[in-house]
Amino acid sequence: MSRFYFADTGSTYALPFILNRILTILSLSLYYPWERAIQLKYIYNNIILDGSHFDFLGTGKEMFYGYIKLLVLIILFYGGFLVLMALDFTLYAIMFLYIFMAIGFIFAIPFFIHSGLKYRWAKTQWRGINFGYRGELKEFFNLYVKHGFFTLITLGIYYPWFRCQIQKYITGHIKFGHLHFEFRGKGEDYFVIYIKFILLIYITLGLYIFRFWRNIFNFFTNNTIIVDNEKGEKYKLTSNVTAWSFFELKVINFLILIFTLGLGFPWVLARNMKFLIDNIEIPDNFTTDHIRQTETDYNNAVGEDAIDMLDIGFI
Amino acid sequence: MAKGKYFDGLTSSEHEATINPSLQRLGIIISDPYGRPKFLDWDLEDIEIEYNEFAKRVKLENKTEPRKRIELELSEFLSIQDQLPKNLRLGIRSNGLRKIWLFGAISLFIIGFLIFSYFVMLPYFAEKVAINFPQSYERKLGLSVFESMESDLDIDSTKSHDLQLFFNGLGYDESKNVQVFYSKTNDINAFAIPGGFIVVNEGLINSMNNYKELQGVLAHEFIHIKHRHSLRILFRSLSSYLAISLVFGDINGILAILIQNSNELRSLSYSRTMETEADINGAELMVEKGFDPHGMIELMETLKSHTPNIENEVFKYLATHPDLDLRINNLEKVYSNQAKTLNADSLISKSIFLNLKNDR
Numbered sequence: 001m002s003r004f005y006f007a008d009t010g011s012t013y014a015l016p017f018i019l020n021r022i023l024t025i026l027s028l029s030l031y032y033p034w035e036r037a038i039q040l041k042y043i044y045n046n047i048i049l050d051g052s053h054f055d056f057l058g059t060g061k062e063m064f065y066g067y068i069k070l071l072v073l074i075i076l077f078y079g080g081f082l083v084l085m086a087l088d089f090t091l092y093a094i095m096f097l098y099i100f101m102a103i104g105f106i107f108a109i110p111f112f113i114h115s116g117l118k119y120r121w122a123k124t125q126w127r128g129i130n131f132g133y134r135g136e137l138k139e140f141f142n143l144y145v146k147h148g149f150f151t152l153i154t155l156g157i158y159y160p161w162f163r164c165q166i167q168k169y170i171t172g173h174i175k176f177g178h179l180h181f182e183f184r185g186k187g188e189d190y191f192v193i194y195i196k197f198i199l200l201i202y203i204t205l206g207l208y209i210f211r212f213w214r215n216i217f218n219f220f221t222n223n224t225i226i227v228d229n230e231k232g233e234k235y236k237l238t239s240n241v242t243a244w245s246f247f248e249l250k251v252i253n254f255l256i257l258i259f260t261l262g263l264g265f266p267w268v269l270a271r272n273m274k275f276l277i278d279n280i281e282i283p284d285n286f287t288t289d290h291i292r293q294t295e296t297d298y299n300n301a302v303g304e305d306a307i308d309m310l311d312i313g314f315i
Numbered sequence: 316m317a318k319g320k321y322f323d324g325l326t327s328s329e330h331e332a333t334i335n336p337s338l339q340r341l342g343i344i345i346s347d348p349y350g351r352p353k354f355l356d357w358d359l360e361d362i363e364i365e366y367n368e369f370a371k372r373v374k375l376e377n378k379t380e381p382r383k384r385i386e387l388e389l390s391e392f393l394s395i396q397d398q399l400p401k402n403l404r405l406g407i408r409s410n411g412l413r414k415i416w417l418f419g420a421i422s423l424f425i426i427g428f429l430i431f432s433y434f435v436m437l438p439y440f441a442e443k444v445a446i447n448f449p450q451s452y453e454r455k456l457g458l459s460v461f462e463s464m465e466s467d468l469d470i471d472s473t474k475s476h477d478l479q480l481f482f483n484g485l486g487y488d489e490s491k492n493v494q495v496f497y498s499k500t501n502d503i504n505a506f507a508i509p510g511g512f513i514v515v516n517e518g519l520i521n522s523m524n525n526y527k528e529l530q531g532v533l534a535h536e537f538i539h540i541k542h543r544h545s546l547r548i549l550f551r552s553l554s555s556y557l558a559i560s561l562v563f564g565d566i567n568g569i570l571a572i573l574i575q576n577s578n579e580l581r582s583l584s585y586s587r588t589m590e591t592e593a594d595i596n597g598a599e600l601m602v603e604k605g606f607d608p609h610g611m612i613e614l615m616e617t618l619k620s621h622t623p624n625i626e627n628e629v630f631k632y633l634a635t636h637p638d639l640d641l642r643i644n645n646l647e648k649v650y651s652n653q654a655k656t657l658n659a660d661s662l663i664s665k666s667i668f669l670n671l672k673n674d675r
């Protein structure tokens with residue numbers, strides 16, 4: 001049996017999914033944080049490493065405060081438009097204000113990412129050993145703005161380097177007990193992936209997209225390393241997904257969603273997770289028996305004010 | 316006795332554990348790294364229980380730092396749970412069946428609630444909003460609708476002025492906000508736009524036999540405005556659309572319906588109840604102001620007499636103002652109830668009407 005896999009097909013999530021979806025709709029989406037917490041529990045509990053499942057300890061209540069803040073921002077953004085129209089502002093004035101606000105949002109993104117990461121990893125456990133994210137907001141913000149600025153003035157050409165810098169910072173600050181992680185991906189390699197995409201996507205009538213996705217998945221996985229400073233060892237993750245398996249995943253997911261009118265979402269979620277987790281291979285010499293607890297005190301300081309905007313992405 | 320896995324909260328190592336509940340304590344036997352048994356003893360007061368429905372495991376966690384835990388398969392835990400105090404038991408014995416019942420009950424309740432809120436609460440709130448909608452906004456909305464259709468209406472400003480005089484003379488509108496327009500359109504029709512605009516077509520005026528009918532039409536349309544009928548219909552359709560698009564997450568559609576509805580205000584079809592209300596309250600208003608409400612009935616007769624001849628055009632009017640016979644019946648009742656102290660001085664009205672009708 002594989003050491004690292006996703007254990008469910010989606011059926012155990014079907015009932016909670018429908019119930020929670022209805023509650024979210026009825027509550028005008030105020031219930032969403034609770035729905036999200038259950039979904040995350042489902043996902044984490046079905047990720048199995050060496051026979052033990054992961055735990056997500058977060059609660060809907062904790063995520064609610066952050067969610068409300070986000071909701072208020074969104075309502076202000078959209079509702080503000082109607083109010084300004086009613087107050088007889090000129091369209092130019094409104095446009096100006098909105099461009100201004102949009103720039104504000106761009107600066108808020110690193111803050112959202114940071115607080116999301118901090119919360120999510122503080123609430124992740126395996127065999128009672130806590131994960132943690134030790135990035136600093138100020139550092140991350142500076143990094144984000146600096147490389148974001150380069151990306152802007154190069155009209156996006158710098159994006160692969162930007163992405164790698166961000167990934168390097170984030171991965172480098174994730175702790176799993178006394179272990180930590182490293183990301184070694186280079187901007188130029190990521191850039192090549194994009195260049196190939198641009199060159200080949202039209203020639204292949206769009207079919208190259210599956211190979212592109214495969215390349216990205218493999219790039220991020222194969223460049224992620226687990227570091228054990230106590231043993232002085234590094235362990236490289238590997239992935240060998242094929243473009244064909246990506247094709248199969250996406251097409252079947254699409255068909256499931258279409259033919260079930262969206263009710264098949266739990267199965268699609270499970271298929272995605274299975275694809276993601278089962279395709280990450282952990283080297284045999286990496287043993288999980290002696291990971292020491294280190295993050296408990298640090299995590300206790302994480303406040304109940306999470307903005308959990310992150311997608312399922314584990315890396 | 317039950318078997319599970321023990322985690323000490325300090326490292327990730329996994330220990331096979333056998334647990335033995337007694338009155339105040341939980342006895343735990345684990346094997347240390349050398350295979351020798353090690354005995355642990357937890358105070359029941361320190362333990363928290365949690366059932367993890369997705370992992371199908373029961374977690375017993377010892378709250379004292381470092382937090383230690385034992386994880387058991389559900390069946391293992393159920394074999395010993397009777398020996399534990401009530402606060403450390405799970406109520407999930409008939410888990411599957413109970414869940415299905417609960418799910419059924421909740422869905423039924425939710426569906427019932429949805430139906431109730433869609434058909435009862437939503438119209439109620441829409442009505443409330445329509446009634447409390449600020450007058451200045453209603454006026455703005457109506458004005459934009461009126462302006463958008465003004466070019467099609469072919470308004471005669473001189474005759475509109477006369478018509479306004481006629482209307483003002485009736486004293487229906489005490490706040491003097493309503494504007495009346497004479498449209499040189501041949502449709503046998505008259506309509507009200509929210510915010511206080513009444514348009515009467517030349518076709519309708521020319522088909523009338525006397526000024527009382529015009530008094531009747533204006534009373535009818537004035538009630539539509541006074542009771543905000545069009546606004547109420549707009550808010551109803553808007554709110555049900557809002558509810559539907561909330562459920563299906565289609566917010567952009569709301570904008571579409573807003574635009575579509577403001578267009579529909581032009582050719583608004585009121586509900587039957589609203590028409591009856593406009594007829595009866597209109598007739599009552601006429602009585603109140605000392606006019607002969609029979610004008611309303613005569614109006615219906617006129618409309619009826621035109622029905623077979625100019626089919627196409629009248630059909631439009633009929634579709635929105637159905638059942639003329641029924642409406643006449645309703646009006647007869649008001650007529651028979653009225654106190655017959657009629658306002659004698661209708662000479663001015665009469666002359667304005669004749670002027671409007673004959674001056675081609």
Ligand SMILES: [Zn+2]
Nearest residue numbers: 535585590593
């Ligand atoms: Zn009417």
